[in-house]
Amino acid sequence: MRFGSPQDSVELQRMTWPEPGPGQVLVRVRTAGAGYPDAMMAAGQFPLLGDPPFGLGEEAAGEVVAVPAGSRFSVGDRVTGITAFLDGWGGYADYTYLREESTIRIPARMTDEEAGGFPIGFRTAYAGLVDRAPVEAGQVLLVLGAAGSSGGAALQLGKARGATVIAVAGSREKLDFCRRHGADHVVNHRTEDLPARIAELTGGRGADVVFDPVGGDTALAALKAVARNGRVVLIGLASGKPVPLDSMDMLLRNYSAVGVLATPGSPEAEAVVWDHLADLAAHSTISTPVGQVYDFQDVPEMIARQARPTAGKTVVRIAS
Structure with missing residues (x-):
């Protein structure tokens, strides 16, 4: 990947994912949420990222496939969370790492599309x-x-x-x-x-x-x-x-x-935040306002449209 228009700069690459380290959860991605930050990243305007290549997609949902020792999650859990995109691992991929402190089990009533666009x-x-x-x-x-x-x-x-x-x-x-x-x-x-x-x-x-x-x-x-x-x-x-x-x-x-920059606080403070949000979602008090849903191969086009998105949260379907 290089900075520029998404159609020119976003590339599909073959990757390998090592075993997750402390604070990480490796998931097989089903859906990923999208937004204007994707367009900023592709253009080189996102203030927190360095030079490419790096993974795009700040949030994702899927099934846990590996966890480090002591994790509160288990293989097979259906989860959604914020990706390790600042470390180069984004959600527009077959697999990604989620930040464990910013990850929750998906409430039973939440669809894959809602889950992928929920965290950010x-x-x-x-x-x-x-x-x-x-x-x-x-x-x-x-x-x-x-x-x-x-x-x-x-x-x-x-x-x-x-x-x-x-x-x-x-x-x-x-x-x-x-x-x-x-x-x-x-x-x-x-x-x-x-x-x-x-x-x-x-x-x-x-x-x-x-x-x-x-x-x-x-x-x-x-x-x-x-x-x-x-x-x-x-x-x-x-x-x-x-x-x-x-x-x-x-x-x-x-x-x-x-x-406001929603960076994680202490693990205890983050647990309070995510428990509260998960509880509101479980009771359908809040729900992801899903808008347009794209297929994985359409990610470059999707990113290009984020400067003028349609109503609702844009979501990418990675796997059926």
């Missing part, structure tokens, strides 16, 4: 809405890019925490998708005045928490709709550029911005 979006949403800027029952949560991977997860997690959720997206298809996944209100940022509409929906108060995986002009407009003492949760920049923050505006209106 919900772990990111948890980091933003539970760890870094907790949204509470009765508050207003404004979710940008709400039909996307982390946005769709934040929408559901916000509802699970008792918030009123306003979902922002850019097409009727995506707004309908948000309604089906529990949004209380939807706003089209392309056709509506976003600050005015939020003011109308909140009686002029604004949103307590703004979940922003988008950045750019949409996020800049959303800043005008932050309530006093509100918080802006900075998740990503799907628009291609971060939101420009005005420190004087933050001071005068008394709101804060919180950066």
Whole structure:
């Protein structure tokens, strides 16, 4: 692999997978979740990766085929988790290593497609809405890019925490998708005045928490709709550029911005996170908002489309 357009840079290679070391679980992959970071990696714009070659795909689901001594998993377990992509082992492969601390047994009701796209979006949403800027029952949560991977997860997690959720997206298809996944209100940022509409929906108060995986002009407009003492949760920049923050505006209106990178904490803290998410999923309180499903041979094309994805979480089917 080399940096460039996915069609030119993403290559299929024959690999071997040694026995997993401490903290790893080797799985036979059935499905893998996709997202905008794949496009950033292919283009050489992902800040945490070095030079290619490396494996693409941050999350995967499948059956455990090998574990190190002392693992809490067993061969044959059906699991989903975050891959060791930072070490070169991604999910778009027959086999991959999952980080054991970020892996769970798949709840019985969860399909392979839902499992493959579950970990990254919900772990990111948890980091933003539970760890870094907790949204509470009765508050207003404004979710940008709400039909996307982390946005769709934040929408559901916000509802699970008792918030009123306003979902922002850019097409009727995506707004309908948000309604089906529990949004209380939807706003089209392309056709509506976003600050005015939020003011109308909140009686002029604004949103307590703004979940922003988008950045750019949409996020800049959303800043005008932050309530006093509100918080802006900075998740990503799907628009291609971060939101420009005005420190004087933050001071005068008394709101804060919180950066979120969902990296693992202590093993004990991670266990709490994943147990909570697994329990919510087992009770169908949250579920992966699956959108388009691709076949393995279509990965380069799929990655190229992540800059402008359709509604829902994109998933790749590796094995039937």
